[in-house]
Amino acid sequence: MLDMIIDFFVIGAKIGLILLPLILAVAYTTYAERKIIGYMQMRLGPNRVGPKGWLQPIADVIKLLMKEVVVPSGSNKALFLLAPILFIAPSFAAWAVIPFDVELALANSDVGLLYILAMTSIAVYGVIIAGWASNSKYALLGSLRSASQIISYEIAMGFALVGVLMASGSMNLGEIVKAQDGGLLHWFWIPLLPLLVIYWVSGVAETNRAPFDLPEGESEIVAGFHVEYAGISFALFFLAEYANMILISVLTTLFFFGGWLNPFQGIPFVEEVTGWIPGIAWLLLKAGFFLFLMIWLRATFPRYRYDQIMRLGWKVFIPVTVVWLMILTFMIKAGVGPWFTGRGVL
Amino acid sequence: MTVESVVFYLFATLTLVGAIGVITMRNAVQAVLCLVLTFFSAAVLWMLLEAEFLAVTLVLVYVGAVMVLFLFVVMMLDVDYASLKAGYTKYLPLGIITALALFGGIYWVIRSEVFGVEQMPEPAKHGADYSNVTELGRLLYTDYFFAFEVAGVILLVAIVAAISLTFRGRRDRRGQSVPMQHQASKEERLRVVSMESGPRQDGQEKTEKKKRIRRKKGGGS
Numbered sequence: 001m002l003d004m005i006i007d008f009f010v011i012g013a014k015i016g017l018i019l020l021p022l023i024l025a026v027a028y029t030t031y032a033e034r035k036i037i038g039y040m041q042m043r044l045g046p047n048r049v050g051p052k053g054w055l056q057p058i059a060d061v062i063k064l065l066m067k068e069v070v071v072p073s074g075s076n077k078a079l080f081l082l083a084p085i086l087f088i089a090p091s092f093a094a095w096a097v098i099p100f101d102v103e104l105a106l107a108n109s110d111v112g113l114l115y116i117l118a119m120t121s122i123a124v125y126g127v128i129i130a131g132w133a134s135n136s137k138y139a140l141l142g143s144l145r146s147a148s149q150i151i152s153y154e155i156a157m158g159f160a161l162v163g164v165l166m167a168s169g170s171m172n173l174g175e176i177v178k179a180q181d182g183g184l185l186h187w188f189w190i191p192l193l194p195l196l197v198i199y200w201v202s203g204v205a206e207t208n209r210a211p212f213d214l215p216e217g218e219s220e221i222v223a224g225f226h227v228e229y230a231g232i233s234f235a236l237f238f239l240a241e242y243a244n245m246i247l248i249s250v251l252t253t254l255f256f257f258g259g260w261l262n263p264f265q266g267i268p269f270v271e272e273v274t275g276w277i278p279g280i281a282w283l284l285l286k287a288g289f290f291l292f293l294m295i296w297l298r299a300t301f302p303r304y305r306y307d308q309i310m311r312l313g314w315k316v317f318i319p320v321t322v323v324w325l326m327i328l329t330f331m332i333k334a335g336v337g338p339w340f341t342g343r344g345v346l
Numbered sequence: 347m348t349v350e351s352v353v354f355y356l357f358a359t360l361t362l363v364g365a366i367g368v369i370t371m372r373n374a375v376q377a378v379l380c381l382v383l384t385f386f387s388a389a390v391l392w393m394l395l396e397a398e399f400l401a402v403t404l405v406l407v408y409v410g411a412v413m414v415l416f417l418f419v420v421m422m423l424d425v426d427y428a429s430l431k432a433g434y435t436k437y438l439p440l441g442i443i444t445a446l447a448l449f450g451g452i453y454w455v456i457r458s459e460v461f462g463v464e465q466m467p468e469p470a471k472h473g474a475d476y477s478n479v480t481e482l483g484r485l486l487y488t489d490y491f492f493a494f495e496v497a498g499v500i501l502l503v504a505i506v507a508a509i510s511l512t513f514r515g516r517r518d519r520r521g522q523s524v525p526m527q528h529q530a531s532k533e534e535r536l537r538v539v540s541m542e543s544g545p546r547q548d549g550q551e552k553t554e555k556k557k558r559i560r561r562k563k564g565g566g567s
Binding site: 004007008076079109110111114115117118121122124125128129132144147151154171307308311 | 348349352373375376379382398399402403406410411414417421478479524
C-alpha cells in the first residue's frame with residue numbers, strides 16, 4: 001500500500017516537472033508572440049508591466065482568473081464547462097512520451113508516435129463540444145470549421161509520420177531520434193524533406209494558427225468556437241492552443257531535426273567545444289526556432305480562404321505524401337546513405 | 347492493491363458508467379459522448395493487458411475519427427424527441443425480444459464455462475524489452491499475411507463503394523476552380539479607361555454646380 005502511494009507521488013512529481021515549465025513556457029510564448037509581431041509591425045509590443053513588459057503574461061493570467069465565467073442561457077451547462085477541459089487534457093497528456101534527452105522521458109513507450117497521434121486527434125472533441133454547447137450560431141460554425149480542418153490535416157500528418165516510421169524503423173520517439181545519430185546531415189530532414197514541409201504546415205493547421213485560423217476568423221464569425229467563453233474557461237482554450245504550438249515544434253524537432261542531438265556532431269573541433277551542452281538545451285533551441293517560425297508565419301501571411309484550406313489538405317498534401325512514401329521505400333531498399341546504409345537489399 | 351488494480355477498477359467502472367450512460371441519456375449528443383468515454387476506458391483496460399498497439403489504435407481510430415463523425419451527424423440532426431417516444435408501447439415487445447436474443451447470444455459465447463476464470467489462463471507478463479508492436483507486426487506480415495491483404499482489399503472495395511454510392515454531386519455546381527483563378531490575368535479582369543484630364547471648356551459652370559451638389563450629398567471629391 002505504501003509502495004503504491006509512493007509510486008503515485010513519484011509519477012505526480014514527474015508530471016509536475018513537465019507541466020509547470022510547460023505552463024510557464026506557454027505564458028512567455030504569448031509574450032514573445034506579442035513582442036515579435038510588434039517589432040515586425042514596427043511597434044513596441046507590451047512594455048509597461050514590469051521591466052520591458054516581462055510581467056505582462058502574469059498580469060494577463062491574473063486578469064483572466066479574476067473574471068467571471070459567463071454561462072450563456074440556453075447552453076448545455078455541464079458540457080459547456082467540460083469542453084475546455086477536454087481540449088486542454090490531451091494537449092498536456094501528449095507530453096508524456098516526449099523524450100527530452102537520452103533516457104529522459106516520462107514514458108518510454110514503444111507506441112509513442114501513435115500515442116501522440118491519438119492524443120492530438122482527441123483534442124477535437126473539446127472544439128466540437130464547445131461550439132455545440134454554447135448554443136450560438138458563430139460558435140457552432142467555428143467548431144464545424146475547426147473539426148473538419150483538424151480531421152483533414154490529421155490524415156496528411158499521419159501519412160508524413162508513416163515516412164518517419166519507415167525511415168527510423170521504430171514508433172518509439174527515443175529510437176527515432178537515435179536513428180538520426182551522426183550529425184546535421186544524418187538527420188531525417190534531407191530524405192524526408194517533402195514530408196517535413198507537409199508535417200509542419202499540417203501542424204500549423206492542426207493548431208488553428210494563422211494563416212489557417214479560420215475557426216476563429218474574427219472578420220466572419222467573431223471568435224469561432226470559443227466566442228461564448230470568458231475568464232478562466234477562455235484561458236484554458238488559449239493555454240491549450242499555445243501548448244499545442246510548443247508540442248508541434250518539439251515534435252518536428254524530434255522527427256526531422258535530431259531531437260536532443262548536437263548539430264555539430266562529426267565536425268572535428270566544434271564537436272569537442274560544444275560537447276558540454278546538454279541535449280535538452282539543443283532540443284529546446286531547435287524547438288524554439290520552430291516556435292518563432294509559427295509566430296513569423298502569423299505576422300506574414302493573410303488568412304486562407306476555406307475551400308483553399310480543404311483543397312491544400314486533400315488534393316495537394318495527401319497525394320504528395322503517398323508518392324514520397326513510395327520514393328522513400330526505394331531509397332531504403334537501395335540503402336541510400338548516410339541515412340539508410342546497411343538496410344538496403346538491392 | 348497495486349497501482350495496476352487501482353487503474354483497472356477505476357477504468358472498469360468508467361467503462362460501465364459510460365455504457366449505461368449511452369442507453370439512458372436523453373440527449374443524443376451526451377449519449378455519443380458516453381460512448382466515447384466507454385471506448386476510451388476500454389482502451390485503458392487493453393493497455394493493462396499489455397496490448398499497447400491495439401489500445402492506442404482504438405483511441406486513434408474509434409475515438410479520434412469514427413466517433414467524431416458520429417458526433418457530427420448527431421449534432422446536425424434536428425431530432426424531435428417527442429415523436430421518437432410515440433411508438434414506444436407498440437414496439438416494446440419486439441424490443442424486448444431483440445434484447446433477450448442479443449443477450450442470450452452474447453451470454454452463450456462468453457458464459458463462464460467458456461470464458462470463466464478457471465478456463466482462461468492468466469495472461470503472461472512480459473519483460474520491459476517485449477514489444478507488442480513488433481510481435482503484432484511479425485504475425486501480421488508472416489503467418490497471417492494472406493488474411494491481412496484480403497482484409498485490406500475488402501476495405502478498399504468498401505471505400506470505393508461508399509464513395510460511389512454517396513457521391514451524386516451535381517456536375518453543374520458552381521464551385522470555384524483554383525487553377526482557373528490562378529490563371530486569371532489582369533487583362534480579363536481590369537479595363538483601363540483613359541479619361542481626358544483638365545477642366546472642360548464648354549459648360550464649365552454646369553460641372554461646378556454638379557460638384558457642389560455632390561459635395562453636399564457627402565460623396566467623395
